Amino acid sequence: MAAGAASGGSARADTYKDARGWLLLPSWAVLGIFVLGPVCMMLIYSFLTKEFRGGVIWEPSLAAYDQFFFDRGLFGDEPPKLEWTYITIFWRSIWQAGAATLLSLLIGFPTAYFIATRPENVRPVWVFLITIPYWVNLLIRTVSMKFLLRDQGPLNDFLIGTGLIDSPIHIVNTNFAVQLGLFYSYLPFMVLPIYAAVERYNFSLSEAAADLYASKWTTLRRIVLPAVKPGVVAGCILVFVPSMGSFLAPDLLGGAKNFMIGSLIEEQFKGNAGNWPFGAAASMILLTMVLIILMFSARQQAKADKAGG
Amino acid sequence: MKNLLKSSAAALALSVAANAAAAEGKLVLYHWFEYMPQEVLDKFTAETGIEVTMDTYDSNESMLATLKAGGMGTYDLAVPGDYMVSIMAGEGLLDTIADGELANKGNIAPEWADPSFDPGRASSIPYQWGSTSFAVNRDAYSGDIQTTDILFNPPAELSGKINMLDSQGEVMAMASLHLGIPQCSTDREQLKALNAMLQDAKQHWASFNSDTAKEVLVSGDAAVGQIYDGFAAKAREEGANVEYAYPTQGYVAWMDNVVLLKDAPNRENALKFMDFLLEPENIAAVTNYAQYNAGVTGTSEHLDPALAAQPEKNPHAHAGEGVFIEVCNQETQAVYDQIWTNLKK
Numbered sequence: 001m002a003a004g005a006a007s008g009g010s011a012r013a014d015t016y017k018d019a020r021g022w023l024l025l026p027s028w029a030v031l032g033i034f035v036l037g038p039v040c041m042m043l044i045y046s047f048l049t050k051e052f053r054g055g056v057i058w059e060p061s062l063a064a065y066d067q068f069f070f071d072r073g074l075f076g077d078e079p080p081k082l083e084w085t086y087i088t089i090f091w092r093s094i095w096q097a098g099a100a101t102l103l104s105l106l107i108g109f110p111t112a113y114f115i116a117t118r119p120e121n122v123r124p125v126w127v128f129l130i131t132i133p134y135w136v137n138l139l140i141r142t143v144s145m146k147f148l149l150r151d152q153g154p155l156n157d158f159l160i161g162t163g164l165i166d167s168p169i170h171i172v173n174t175n176f177a178v179q180l181g182l183f184y185s186y187l188p189f190m191v192l193p194i195y196a197a198v199e200r201y202n203f204s205l206s207e208a209a210a211d212l213y214a215s216k217w218t219t220l221r222r223i224v225l226p227a228v229k230p231g232v233v234a235g236c237i238l239v240f241v242p243s244m245g246s247f248l249a250p251d252l253l254g255g256a257k258n259f260m261i262g263s264l265i266e267e268q269f270k271g272n273a274g275n276w277p278f279g280a281a282a283s284m285i286l287l288t289m290v291l292i293i294l295m296f297s298a299r300q301q302a303k304a305d306k307a308g309g
Numbered sequence: 310m311k312n313l314l315k316s317s318a319a320a321l322a323l324s325v326a327a328n329a330a331a332a333e334g335k336l337v338l339y340h341w342f343e344y345m346p347q348e349v350l351d352k353f354t355a356e357t358g359i360e361v362t363m364d365t366y367d368s369n370e371s372m373l374a375t376l377k378a379g380g381m382g383t384y385d386l387a388v389p390g391d392y393m394v395s396i397m398a399g400e401g402l403l404d405t406i407a408d409g410e411l412a413n414k415g416n417i418a419p420e421w422a423d424p425s426f427d428p429g430r431a432s433s434i435p436y437q438w439g440s441t442s443f444a445v446n447r448d449a450y451s452g453d454i455q456t457t458d459i460l461f462n463p464p465a466e467l468s469g470k471i472n473m474l475d476s477q478g479e480v481m482a483m484a485s486l487h488l489g490i491p492q493c494s495t496d497r498e499q500l501k502a503l504n505a506m507l508q509d510a511k512q513h514w515a516s517f518n519s520d521t522a523k524e525v526l527v528s529g530d531a532a533v534g535q536i537y538d539g540f541a542a543k544a545r546e547e548g549a550n551v552e553y554a555y556p557t558q559g560y561v562a563w564m565d566n567v568v569l570l571k572d573a574p575n576r577e578n579a580l581k582f583m584d585f586l587l588e589p590e591n592i593a594a595v596t597n598y599a600q601y602n603a604g605v606t607g608t609s610e611h612l613d614p615a616l617a618a619q620p621e622k623n624p625h626a627h628a629g630e631g632v633f634i635e636v637c638n639q640e641t642q643a644v645y646d647q648i649w650t651n652l653k654k
Contacts, residue, residue, distance in 0.1 A: 076643065085650060150530055251475075256653070257653065258654070267653075
């Protein structure tokens with residue numbers, strides 16, 4: 001879908017050039033109230049003084065960012081050093097989200113390709129089947145995942161029953177469980193954009209490549225992948241970004257032992273810490289990182305479009 | 310646009326007014342999860358015609374955060390633990406119950422009528438009290454469990470199979486007992502030792518989880534779980550071969566209290582509900598469900614006789630002292646927060 005908007009965007013812009021500006025007001029209002037407003041509030045809060053036990057004092061302060069970047073020891077009176085705690089937490093989140101994205105891509109691409117190559121009348125059924133589990137609340141799905149994976153759960157029972165393993169594999173409360181949880185949570189966000197892109201792909205190009213003695217692998221690599229790349233990129237972004245900020249999977253499947261950014265931020269508002277400016281600052285840093293990633297991928301896309309067209 | 314704004318403001322005002330009108334005969338309760346039997350609420354509704362809405366939370370801190378982030382004026386009653394009552398009073402979140410407003414106030418057990426966290430019971434009534442310690446699966450370990458070493462320096466059989474409560478207050482209090490240092494210590498060496506001890510203990514822990522503290526013991530995912538006494542009893546009844554420990558170093562005691570919130574939208578109904586919970590029969594029904602202890606006199610005839618005999622309710626002769634969680638000052642709390650983040654980074 002995102003890919004469609006990108007490729008058809010310029011033609012549509014011409015069509016609506018004459019439309020009067022005020023027709024856009026509702027969408028500006030929605031963006032203003034639901035996007036700009038909260039982000040501005042967060043930005044302001046991140047520069048305020050924290051109130052003990054949650055809340056803010058309306059005095060400007062850089063303390064939140066200072067806490068993020070500088071380590072002043074357990075009692076806050078040592079000379080500042082670079083703070084690794086939060087960098088570690090951010091790095092872990094990127095790593096976990098990256099692994100989940102890769103996993104989604106590995107499973108999601110063949111799935112999307114499979115659906116897009118079915119006869120036209122059965123494709124909606126396949127898409128429907130993909131979305132069914134997502135009618136259930138995310139929390140329930142994450143808890144169910146825990147039930148499936150645990151030491152005495154069906155997966156381990158099955159593996160032991162078949163004689164493949166002797167003692168249960170510990171999956172719950174590991175990083176891998178978190179990755180599996182994220183992968184499962186956001187898989188359709190990978191499948192659907194890729195499906196949309198593959199569906200529009202002109203398969204006579206593959207036939208032409210085969211006629212010219214390209215192997216299947218070469219066709220996939222040099223013809224199909226470049227053509228559906230916008231869908232792949234959109235899918236990766238849609239999985240990666242929410243995975244980074246997730247706190248359900250790390251809490252439930254990872255045992256809440258190691259913070260990810262989402263849990264760190266949650267702790268500032270819901271936990272003992274009660275440090276709202278710091279939570280807001282961590283959110284702003286997360287937002288900035290996501291923006292950089294998005295801008296980077298948009299620039300790559302633009303470059304590729306230029307080179308291609 | 311202006312008209313649109315005006316009409317939506319009007320619509321908003323209307324819906325607010327409609328809500329206020331519907332508020333007659335309502336009560337909005339903010340409560341812990343799995344802590345209030347539906348029959349008790351149904352009985353209250355049957356007796357008074359007041360409909361009860363209940364939202365739940367899983368820690369004192371998240372309740373405080375919700376109330377401070379705009380939840381005031383939504384809820385009539387909340388059920389904070391002992392130390393949280395004093396924090397909420399200090400934050401000005403509690404309403405005062407005037408003399409004579411509660412007909413059944415005299416039912417409060419004398420030992421709970423004037424607690425340090427709410428002198429004279431100005432804003433609260435007892436809900437349940439009990440202890441927090443830990444339970445050990447006896448199939449996994451048969452040695453001595455009456456020591457905090459089980460949590461912080463466990464024998465090899467239990468290492469990696471421990472679930473801790475995801476609650477700073479409870480973990481820090483237990484850790485202080487383990488080290489034999491006062492809670493909220495301001496002594497730097499003691500705080501450093503606390504930090505180092507927890508860093509070292511973490512390698513033995515499988516998870517931090519409060520909501521599933523009971524389930525992980527029943528399912529066998531954890532062999533040791535930091536847990537409340539009533540939850541341990543429930544885990545045992547659900548088939549887990551667990552024993553609740555009263556460590557010689559001491560354990561955490563607590564009391565949850567129903568408090569009247571400031572700006573309660575249904576203050577009258579809230580007081581009725583408090584009176585209702587002070588009736589021995591009603592609070593005993595809660596105790597029979599939650600398996601803790603009521604702070605009201607005259608409940609004994611309504612209690613399930615099996616409760617009093619429960620091992621979880623009867624500390625052994627060498628058990629340490631039960632201590633309430635203390636409220637740290639801002640400076641020490643900042644260090645506690647740092648230690649907690651270090652633990653979970």
